[in-house]
Amino acid sequence: MNYEGILNPVAKDIKPSGIRKYFDLINELDDAISLGIGEPDFVTPWHIRQAGIESLELGHTHYSPNSGFRELRAEICKYVKRKYNISYSPDNQVLVTVGGSEAIDIIFRSILCPGDEVIVLEPYFVSYRPCVELSGGTPVIIALKAENDFKLTAEELSAAITPKTKAIIINFPNNPTGAIMTKKDLDAIVEVLKDKDIVVISDEIYAELTYDGKHVSIASYPEMYDKTVVVNGYSKAFAMTGWRLGYVLAQPRLIEIMFKIHQYAIMSSPTMAQFAAIEAMANGDEEVEKMRTEYDRRRRYMHKALNEIGLKCFEPKGAFYMFPSIQSTGLSSDEFAEGLLKKEKVLVIPGDAFGDAGTGFVRATYATSFENIVEAMKRIKRFVKGCEGANDRV
Ligand SMILES: Cc1ncc(COP(=O)(O)O)c(C=O)c1O
Structure with a gap:
């Protein structure tokens, strides 16, 4: 062969x-x-593991609804409202995924056509570039600078945008640099993006791990809410890497398309992990x-x-x-x-x-x-x- x-x-x-x-x-x-x-x-943490164990003892060993248990989706919405003051509906704006990793993959697969450009900030989390390429997109790199503490500036962003730009993926707090973007830093970025039809994929998997003030999500800006897709998960803040659970928050039409890919590729995320995640969000602070x-x-x-x-x-x-x-x-x-x-x-x-x-x-x-x-x-x-x-x- x-x-x-x-x-x-x-x-x-x-x-x-x-x-x-x-x-x-x-x-x-x-x-x-x-x-x-x-x-x-x-x-x-033990109380989270216990919730997973209890779910097994009670015989919850079957598939879950494709988009995740409603109770978990509702808990996610409550959590995001409480922490970042952003409102989503559990009915059509949340999809529970196999880690943030699956979320990143299916977002690109849902929006990209051959030749579409995606702005990727370097240094980047290792999966971004391959996921863009495997979906037929073209990564357009912005090399962030140490002298700017590896933050994105409005000038760098403006220079990278072309008529082919379909999306940008940002990740703050950042892997690998540890950089964050403050509200003031984001204000300048929002000014550039607010009137453009560019999807902002905001990977906020480290949102709980900040050491100088609270994380600000770009989705919390009213003018960005509609354009932003938030990726998050349980791996980092709750120390749950092996449970393989994450989620994506977006507008209903985009969730609808991602849901189809998730349904055919994955079916549903791990059931035991979802029970543990409900406990994590409700009582994990x-x-x-x-x-x-x-x-x-x-x-x-x-x-x-x-x-x-x-x-x-x-x-x-x-x-x-x-x-x-x-x-x-x-x-x-x-x-x-x-x-x-x-x-x-x-x-x-x-x-x-x-x-x-x-x-x-x-x-x-x-x-x-x-x-x-x-x-x-x-x-x-x-x-x-x-x-x-x-x-x-x-
Ligand atoms: C920036 C970033 N995004 C996403 C992920 C994926 O995490 P998971 O699939 O475990 O949720 C990681 C893992 O290292 C990461 O660092």
């Missing part, structure tokens, strides 16, 4: 994730510390706050430590990532990550795994224990000192 003639050329051309090889390397090492994986080190407070403690320690080591790092105000520059070491992002892993057994991810704008940076997560972070900073310090020595000898 000649698969080369059979396979979809777009799928063939998609680059494998630049992160994979590091996970293979770390698996071979004892005593390694991973600052690599973007998932909470916390276990899902206290546990989320405990985790957020601990992330913040680690964030402040790590930010100070990296700058003291000489790896210049702006202060990330959200998510659970640091994105320090490693240019002072004279190494490329890849050389830094590989050298650090081999010599000091600490895993960080090269910044260019998140697009070219990440060149010269690495991503380090603080979703690991404080003790691990303290030890990792010692090892990174030693490694960077070794680089200085090597540079001096040149």
